[in-house]
Amino acid sequence: AQSVAQPEDQVNVAEGNPLTVKCTYSVSGNPYLFWYVQYPNRGLQFLLKYITGDNLVKGSYGFEAEFNKSQTSFHLKKPSALVSDSALYFCAVRDSLSGAGSYQLTFGKGTKLSVIP
Amino acid sequence: SAVISQKPSRDICQRGTSLTIQCQVDSQVTMMFWYRQQPGQSLTLIATANQGSEATYESGFVIDKFPISRPNLTFSTLTVSNMSPEDSSIYLCSVRTGAEGAEAFFGQGTRLTVV
Numbered sequence: 001a002q003s004v005a006q007p008e009d010q011v012n013v014a015e016g017n018p019l020t021v022k023c024t025y026s027v028s029g030n031p032y033l034f035w036y037v038q039y040p041n042r043g044l045q046f047l048l049k050y051i052t053g054d055n056l057v058k059g060s061y062g063f064e065a066e067f068n069k070s071q072t073s074f075h076l077k078k079p080s081a082l083v084s085d086s087a088l089y090f091c092a093v094r095d096s097l098s099g100a101g102s103y104q105l106t107f108g109k110g111t112k113l114s115v116i117p
Numbered sequence: 118s119a120v121i122s123q124k125p126s127r128d129i130c131q132r133g134t135s136l137t138i139q140c141q142v143d144s145q146v147t148m149m150f151w152y153r154q155q156p157g158q159s160l161t162l163i164a165t166a167n168q169g170s171e172a173t174y175e176s177g178f179v180i181d182k183f184p185i186s187r188p189n190l191t192f193s194t195l196t197v198s199n200m201s202p203e204d205s206s207i208y209l210c211s212v213r214t215g216a217e218g219a220e221a222f223f224g225q226g227t228r229l230t231v232v
Contacts, residue, residue, distance in 0.1 A: 001149055019147065032218045043223040044160075046118070051218035056132075105221065109159045 002027045002092045006108035013081045014116050019074040021111045023091030030096040033074040035065055038088040038110075045111060047089075061085070081115045088112050119144055119199045123210050123224030130200055130231050137196045140210030145190035147215035151183070152225070154207040164207075166193040168207045 003026045013019045025031055030111040032051055036044040048059025055067040063077045076089060120143040140149065149166040164172040172185035178218055187193040190199050197204055210224040 034220055036223075041226075041228070043121075043123070043225040044218045046222060048220070049220050059229045105162070 002031075002093055002095045002104060003107040004091050004106055005046050005074075006091055006111045008108075008111050010067075010112045010116045012116060015083055019078050019081040019085070019113065019115070020117060021089050021091075023074045023076065024072050024095040025074060025091075026072060027093060027095040028097055031074075032094040032096060033067065033071075034092040034094075034105075035059065035063070035074075035076050037089045038090065040087075044090065046072075047076070058109065074097050076099065083115045083117050084117045085113060086113055119123050119146060119211060119222045121210050121222060121224040122209055123227055126225060127228040128149040128230070132201050132231055134200055135196055135198045136200065136229060137194050138208055138210070140193045140195070140224055142191045142212050147190075148223070149187060149193045150211040151185060151193075151195045152209040152211060153221075154209060156206070160209065163195070166195075177217065183200055197229065199228075202231045205229055205231045 005024045007022055011021055014041050034049045035047040038048055040043050047063050048057050048065055050057050050067045058064045062079050065074055067074050088110045090110050094105045122141045124139045134182045151163040152160045153163055154160050162175050164174040164181055166172050166185050166187040168187045180196055184196045207226045207228050209226045211221045213219045213221040
């Protein structure tokens with residue numbers, strides 16, 4: 001079984017400060033990891049993913065995430081937060097053992113990010 | 118990336134009625150899915166929409182309640198049948214290619230309120 005945990009319901013950060021949104025996962029095989037952002041009354045927008053290779057992945061809007069296999073984590077980061085980054089962030093995982101035809105994508109419960117001016 | 122149009126964007130429905138949600142993609146995609154996002158909750162997969170055959174439902178979801186059609190590679194519908202207030206949620210269409218590790222793309226969602 002696969003699972004993902006986002007331990008923080010809410011993260012508050014001052015504008016201009018670095019931000020981190022935490023995510024840990026559990027899979028049987030190797031993980032495919034994703035971050036999505038949801039603005040109010042909108043669908044989910046893809047930010048970035050880790051499939052293989054470099055542990056630091058860069059994505060949209062200046063976001064990046066670091067894959068840490070030993071800690072089974074995939075934390076989302078940004079060096080300098082903007083007020084417009086305020087939204088709901090979801091981490092998601094799929095087990096590579098699922099196969100390309102399967103889509104057992106499991107989402108975390110989401111973390112609300114508030115960037116304070 | 119795929120552009121997904123989902124209609125309606127929101128609706129308020131009477132209990133006992135049914136609502137059909139449409140999902141149109143601007144390109145042919147291998148896989149289409151329907152998710153539910155209950156208020157303040159994460160996303161739960163309802164089913165995988167299979168072209169030309171019956172959808173594959175996840176545990177806790179049944180065809181009689183959530184019939185799904187997928188007549189071609191760019192279009193799918195989800196019907197929420199015999200609605201009750203507990204069905205009030207955001208329903209999201211999602212697509213991805215069959216490539217290993219491919220990311221999913223989402224429609225803007227349908228916000229359903231049942232009164």
